[in-house]
Amino acid sequence: MATGTLSKTNGLTGWRQSRVWRRRIAVTAVYLVLVALSVSFLAPFGLMVSTSLKTEDRIFTETIEWIPNPIRWQNYAEALQSFPFLLYLRNTLFVCALVVVGTVLSSALPAYGFARLRWKGRDVLFLIMLATIMLPAQVTMLPVFVLFRTIGWTGTYLPLVVPPFFGSAFAIFLLRQFFLTIPQELSDAARIDGCSEWRIFWQIIVPLSIPALATVALFAFIGAWTDFINPLVYLTDESTYTLAVGLQTFVGRHSSEWNLLMAAATVVTLPLMVVFFFTQKLFIEGITLTGIKG
Amino acid sequence: MRERQRNLQGWLFVSPWIAGFLMFTLYPILTSLYYSFCDYRVLTPPRWVGLANYVALLTDRDYFLPSLWNTFFMMIELPLALIIGLTMALLLNHKIPGIGVFRTIYYLPSIMPVVAVAVLWLWVLNPQYGLLNAVLTPVLAPFGLQPPGWLADPSWSKPAFIMMDLWAVGGSVVIYLASLQNVPAHLYEAAEIDGAGAWHKTVNVTLPMISPVIFYNLIMGVIWTFQYFTQTFIMTQGGPQNSTLFYALYLFYNAFRDFRMGHACAMAWILFVLTLVATLVVFRTSARWVYYEGERG
Numbered sequence: 001m002a003t004g005t006l007s008k009t010n011g012l013t014g015w016r017q018s019r020v021w022r023r024r025i026a027v028t029a030v031y032l033v034l035v036a037l038s039v040s041f042l043a044p045f046g047l048m049v050s051t052s053l054k055t056e057d058r059i060f061t062e063t064i065e066w067i068p069n070p071i072r073w074q075n076y077a078e079a080l081q082s083f084p085f086l087l088y089l090r091n092t093l094f095v096c097a098l099v100v101v102g103t104v105l106s107s108a109l110p111a112y113g114f115a116r117l118r119w120k121g122r123d124v125l126f127l128i129m130l131a132t133i134m135l136p137a138q139v140t141m142l143p144v145f146v147l148f149r150t151i152g153w154t155g156t157y158l159p160l161v162v163p164p165f166f167g168s169a170f171a172i173f174l175l176r177q178f179f180l181t182i183p184q185e186l187s188d189a190a191r192i193d194g195c196s197e198w199r200i201f202w203q204i205i206v207p208l209s210i211p212a213l214a215t216v217a218l219f220a221f222i223g224a225w226t227d228f229i230n231p232l233v234y235l236t237d238e239s240t241y242t243l244a245v246g247l248q249t250f251v252g253r254h255s256s257e258w259n260l261l262m263a264a265a266t267v268v269t270l271p272l273m274v275v276f277f278f279t280q281k282l283f284i285e286g287i288t289l290t291g292i293k294g
Numbered sequence: 295m296r297e298r299q300r301n302l303q304g305w306l307f308v309s310p311w312i313a314g315f316l317m318f319t320l321y322p323i324l325t326s327l328y329y330s331f332c333d334y335r336v337l338t339p340p341r342w343v344g345l346a347n348y349v350a351l352l353t354d355r356d357y358f359l360p361s362l363w364n365t366f367f368m369m370i371e372l373p374l375a376l377i378i379g380l381t382m383a384l385l386l387n388h389k390i391p392g393i394g395v396f397r398t399i400y401y402l403p404s405i406m407p408v409v410a411v412a413v414l415w416l417w418v419l420n421p422q423y424g425l426l427n428a429v430l431t432p433v434l435a436p437f438g439l440q441p442p443g444w445l446a447d448p449s450w451s452k453p454a455f456i457m458m459d460l461w462a463v464g465g466s467v468v469i470y471l472a473s474l475q476n477v478p479a480h481l482y483e484a485a486e487i488d489g490a491g492a493w494h495k496t497v498n499v500t501l502p503m504i505s506p507v508i509f510y511n512l513i514m515g516v517i518w519t520f521q522y523f524t525q526t527f528i529m530t531q532g533g534p535q536n537s538t539l540f541y542a543l544y545l546f547y548n549a550f551r552d553f554r555m556g557h558a559c560a561m562a563w564i565l566f567v568l569t570l571v572a573t574l575v576v577f578r579t580s581a582r583w584v585y586y587e588g589e590r591g
Contacts, residue, residue: 038399047425048414060423110311119304139562140322166314226407228524244409258417265410276405
């Protein structure tokens with residue numbers, strides 16, 4: 001701070017005070033904007049929950065009633081009945097579990113190869129892999145569909161859960177970025193002791209990478225939970241549907257019963273919100289990791 | 295011998311991905327190129343027709359060209375999302391109490407399942423009883439205006455989708471925020487010594503330092519727009535008057551509703567080439583506005 005140079009009538013304290021005030025006003029302004037934005041971001045959620053608790057005759061009102069009166073919890077029971085939520089939840093969790101296991105396992109190994117080993121062709125392959133992240137899914141989707149149809153996999157979960165066991169380019173990239181940050185000396189010391197690469201991977205790298213692996217697992221879980229087009233294309237029997245496709249069929253059948261629709265939407269969203277609240281840190285770390293550095 | 299062993303080991307570790315790449319990327323790309331020159335209705339074997347699919351698509355003024363135009367229109371969203379996302383990230387970058395709560399609130403919409411978002415916004419956008427028009431009606435009334443019918447109105451359906459997507463802009467806000475926090479503090483200190491105010495610091499330090507992230511988001515945004523599907527499939531099925539018949543939706547209809555695989559594969563390949571061109575254009579111009587640390591000084 002420029003002390004001493006200020007010797008006007010109000011002096012140093014006055015100058016400091018005006019600075020403090022200016023900062024206070026700035027902070028208040030920031031808060032005001034943040035709160036205004038929050039209101040507009042939260043309003044649709046509020047509408048969803050409030051509509052989900054309304055009786056049929058209170059839905060279509062001139063002005064929006066934010067607090068439902070009377071509250072009708074029955075909507076949830078009804079929505080879950082006409083929409084076999086528990087069955088779809090089980091299906092979804094089954095698919096999610098396999099996708100998570102497949103993605104983590106089969107992405108960690110290639111990531112290790114790309115990050116910690118030197119071999120011929122590595123850099124070319126890595127570039128190709130990066131390029132596939134940008135490949136629109138539609139380009140590969142149709143022949144893959146024909147292929148799965150030919151071998152009789154349509155109508156089963158196999159098209160949803162087998163491909164993850166061949167790694168995901170995005171997950172490999174994320175894990176590679178993390179593996180690169182682990183000091184090379186650790187591997188070198190182990191190699192001198194005669195450790196195989198396989199053991200270095202399992203006993204040194206994997207234990208040190210739990211946060212990154214958890215982040216990949218989380219992204220894979222959310223991806224599988226929200227995936228719509230693949231279950232839509234491959235699942236033919238309604239009893240095998242996942243929540244996302246189940247919700248869509250529900251929309252088709254109850255197109256104007258907004259209270260039931262909102263109850264169903266809430267129920268499909270809630271588990272993900274819960275997961276998010278407990279794993280926020282992992283999210284942010286994962287995003288920072290892929291923060292396009294290096 | 296050691297050399298060969300090392301190479302073998304590398305390939306071994308990467309082999310799951312290589313197998314996946316061959317089966318689920320390379321093979322499908324080449325096969326879809328072949329199918330795109332065929333009349334292929336899934337149930338009967340493909341029959342070679344040359345360029346017929348491409349000619350039919352590129353002269354199709356009823357569906358294909360409108361779907362392309364609609365998709366281009368949606369690109370308006372990218373600069374909007376960039377400006378709004380960056381502004382929000384800059385706001386969130388203040389170190390003041392409770393900032394984590396705001397970050398969480400802004401992020402929430404982006405982790406909601408797309409299907410649930412679509413259902414919720416069908417209700418928000420309802421012309422008569424929806425939340426949006428409940429807010430807009432009293433605002434517009436003094437001017438003698440009425441809010442639009444959004445998804446029911448061909449000229450407002452695309453803006454409605456853009457608004458809905460901007461609600462979920464939080465995903466990119468967190469990415470911008472992470473990159474803002476990576477900007478070294480000494481750069482700001484140096485700028486302050488030179489007498490730079492908040493605006494100058496943002497324009498001359500922050501933006502250049504995070505330009506690689508902006509660049510990445512822009513490319514992914516273009517690709518994402520071409521794949522826009524679930525929202526329109528659930529909310530409008532392409533209507534009204536094909537105003538929300540987007541590229542990916544029409545491709546899906548060709549493949550799985552009309553079983554015209556040849557057509558759909560030709561569309562996939564046109565999409566492939568378009569994304570490639572778009573990416574190259576962004577890449578080529580990026581030298582002018584993207585700053586990479588370590589590349590120059």
